[in-house]
Amino acid sequence: MDFQLTADQRALRDGTRELLTGRFDRDRLRAAVDDPALDRALWRELADAGFFALRLPEADGGVGLGLPEAVLVFEEAGRALLPGPLVAGHLLAGAVDGVATGERIVALCDGSAEPVLCEHPADCDLLIFLEGSAPEHVGRARQSAPAEVAHAPYASVDPLTPLARVTDSAHGTPCDGLDVPRLRREAALLTAAQQLGSAARTVEMAVGHARQRTQFGAPIGSFQAVKHLCAGMLVRAELARAAVYAAAVTGDALDVAGAKLLADEAAVHNARDCLQVHGGMGFTWEADVHLHLKRAWLRAAAWGGAQDATERWADALVD
């Protein structure tokens, strides 16, 4: 047993962080807040870096890596608040032409959700719906061109993620080659990885602010009331990390559901505590804290929530 990152995995994580720091810095992030249309040039750069083809065999032009490596890359995406249907691009890179290279952008919609939401509707070239409801999620996948799908406007709470409410998705073409339960499981895991990245990032933001901000003649991070909030944030992120990484290694559906639950809690509660540590500034549009919180809310609602996870883990106690 060696449940730690290998040297290659650390290099992949560091390289991804460096790439995103360079290509999606704070100016780009704030520009995306003002105009959330996806940057197609950036999307192709992400594809060139192997974001989407990461797990495709090298013979097919992929990078030939596994689920743990994908989790590390998506953790970095969550850290950077990188917008767009990244999970769909990664999961469908081998199934839909042009996705691996970033030429086409595809969205993956949970047809069992209520309402059915589609992210970045104006940017997507293809929509894929997964049918089937919890807990078994056995169902088919259908694909549609965006123009063929009836949808209504939806005022997304997250300024980085435009949404549309799909009102009729029943007329798409069946895509029989897709393993729907596997897509759901891996979408949940990669979403959890993004939540983990966000949770770890908000710890850093809170700590950075607490060291810098002075009140009563001392950095506020020297006060236990603030210190203990920050410590609690790290504990949440680290427990979620252990669960998310383990689920990446086992690939087990139950492990994924538990990891998603802990990562959702860590991302949402850490963003809340980060906001609190930032005080009045945390409540402003200008601070980035709200972007983490809002995205965390969106991700927590996608691909299996707390009720589903706790019921499954309760069942596992008596099986």
Place this chain on the structure above:
Amino acid sequence: MDLTFTEEEEAFRARLRTWLADVLPKLPPKPAATDWPGRRRHDAAWQRMLYDAGYAGLHWPVDAGGRGATPTQHLIFLEETEKAGAPYVGANFVGLLHAGPTIAAEGTAAQRARWLPPILRGDEIWCQGFSEPDAGSDLAALRTRAVRDGDAYVVTGSKIWTSHAEVADWCELLVRTDPEAPRHRGISWLAMPMDAPGVTVRPLRTLAGSTEFAEVFLDEVRVPVGHRIGAEHDGWRVTMVTLSFERGTAFVGEVVACRRVLAELARTARANGRWDDAVLRRRLGRLNVEFAALWRLTQWNVSEAQRTGGVPGTGGSVFKLRYSHARQELYDAAAEVLGGQALDAAHPWVADRLSALSYTIAAGTSQIQRNIVAERILGLPKGR
């Protein structure tokens, strides 16, 4: 990231399982919780069985009489012994997890030869004399004085929260040898015989009704200078070695045990109809997620220790914060499952619910753990 075990590790696990299946049925029945001499005999006998089978001091270095096992093998040992229902480390806790590793790391060859083998054989039991009535979380405020008189220290003061004091042979004792020095620099670490004249033990009754620990009064107790581990006045540093061991793997077996209790809670809830209450059912499911993740965090921390050469990292504080809270949540959920029976002090889950209350206090309160996490891991400034 690899969660699979090597062939060697699997072989170790298989040998251990075979041995446990062979010896556990031969073990005498567990004595009553109040029978302290009986509990000492029982724990010592188990330790002797481990010693004879080559499992004593598994994680200790070979030159200290241990087996030099990897942290992963130690994890397997703790997991398998707990799953098989083997006795907990019990009265041997301080010897095997605090005093022994400290002597192994800091003692002279003669000191190691004197004290380590009897710990491994279960012949000698140790207790811990660290906390004092006015030095709890602020351990460095300790005032028990040791004054040099020829080849001995004359020790006067009092210690508190000393587990197994009534049955211990030795006490790992922190004393102030230099009252003038800055407080962290005037402390020494002594091995004190509990039968020395001037040692008085007064058991303390816990809120659970039992006498798990004691106050120890020291009135001019003579401790030979040769019983000092490490340099004079260097006891604080010596002690920190000990405490990091305590926070490393001390709770591994307990996580396994908590997961077993949780499964029993679910079975009981199914039998008494409370399982149909979705709120309670999901609460048990949420606890299942929590303990499964704590097990993964343990594997993460153990793997880290393996890479750094066995030194437990600060991950222990992260683990303890979450685990101590989860254990209390587990027994609060048990009370929900029990319903009216939750007020029956004779029920084992009720007794465990009471003892769980100590977990956020003992071995560093949750508040102190948060300070450690915030200052040592996150780098926040010291303050109040």
